[in-house]
Amino acid sequence: xxxxxxxxxxxxxxxxxxxxxxxxxxxxxxxxxxxxxxxxxxxxxxxxxxxxxxxxxxxxxxxxxxxxxxxxxxxxxxxxxxxxxxxxxxxxxxxxxxxxxxxxxxxxxxxxxxxxxxxxxxxxxxxxxxxxxxxxxxxxxxxxxxxxxxxxxxxxxxxxxxxxxxxxxxxxxxxxxxxxxxxxxxxxxxxxxxxxxxxxxxxxxxxxxxxx
Numbered sequence: 001x002x003x004x005x006x007x008x009x010x011x012x013x014x015x016x017x018x019x020x021x022x023x024x025x026x027x028x029x030x031x032x033x034x035x036x037x038x039x040x041x042x043x044x045x046x047x048x049x050x051x052x053x054x055x056x057x058x059x060x061x062x063x064x065x066x067x068x069x070x071x072x073x074x075x076x077x078x079x080x081x082x083x084x085x086x087x088x089x090x091x092x093x094x095x096x097x098x099x100x101x102x103x104x105x106x107x108x109x110x111x112x113x114x115x116x117x118x119x120x121x122x123x124x125x126x127x128x129x130x131x132x133x134x135x136x137x138x139x140x141x142x143x144x145x146x147x148x149x150x151x152x153x154x155x156x157x158x159x160x161x162x163x164x165x166x167x168x169x170x171x172x173x174x175x176x177x178x179x180x181x182x183x184x185x186x187x188x189x190x191x192x193x194x195x196x197x198x199x200x201x202x203x204x205x206x207x208x209x210x211x212x
Contacts, residue, residue: 019055023040023058027107028110031118062123067130070112077138078138099174102178116128147203163196
């Protein structure tokens with residue numbers, strides 16, 4: 001009995017993942033608000049009613065895609081920021097992680113970039129929530145660094161949000177550059193490193209400027 005239940009659960013997980021993969025593929029050419037569940041189930045080869053065994057609606061499927069797209073990036077960037085390395089080295093490694101993530105998961109990055117301000121409210125909220133948690137994690141890492149001694153929690157959080165905004169913008173820019181002129185992606189990465197270094201330099205003088 002338990003073996004049969006295990007097989008069913010495995011099949012259910014497989015079908016759920018197939019629905020996510022199919023939706024992600026279809027979203028390369030359209031927004032989530034225009035995608036119908038019948039299109040998704042047709043690709044997977046299951047009846048439309050089978051969709052509801054895994055998701056309440058397309059919004060819930062979109063939220064699952066958000067978690068899939070952004071979940072793995074948190075731990076990688078947080079680990080780099082927690083290292084006791086020079087600021088420039090941390091910046092280079094963080095940008096490299098983002099660049100690699102874009103190259104390995106272009107469909108996920110495209111989905112997040114498009115739906116961050118898209119028409120499905122639940123998905124917009126899920127993306128905002130993930131980025132908010134991302135900023136919290138980055139702020140915790142920054143707070144532990146000696147350079148943050150004497151900083152208020154609000155100022156550390158503001159700095160973390162600056163970093164997160166730049167990383168998100170860099171991911172979208174790298175993705176766009178992949179379809180652009182030769183060398184465009186490399187230029188985007190160079191600019192991202194310079195922007196993050198500028199933020200880092202500003203961090204050094206923020207308290208001296210009175211934090212205002």
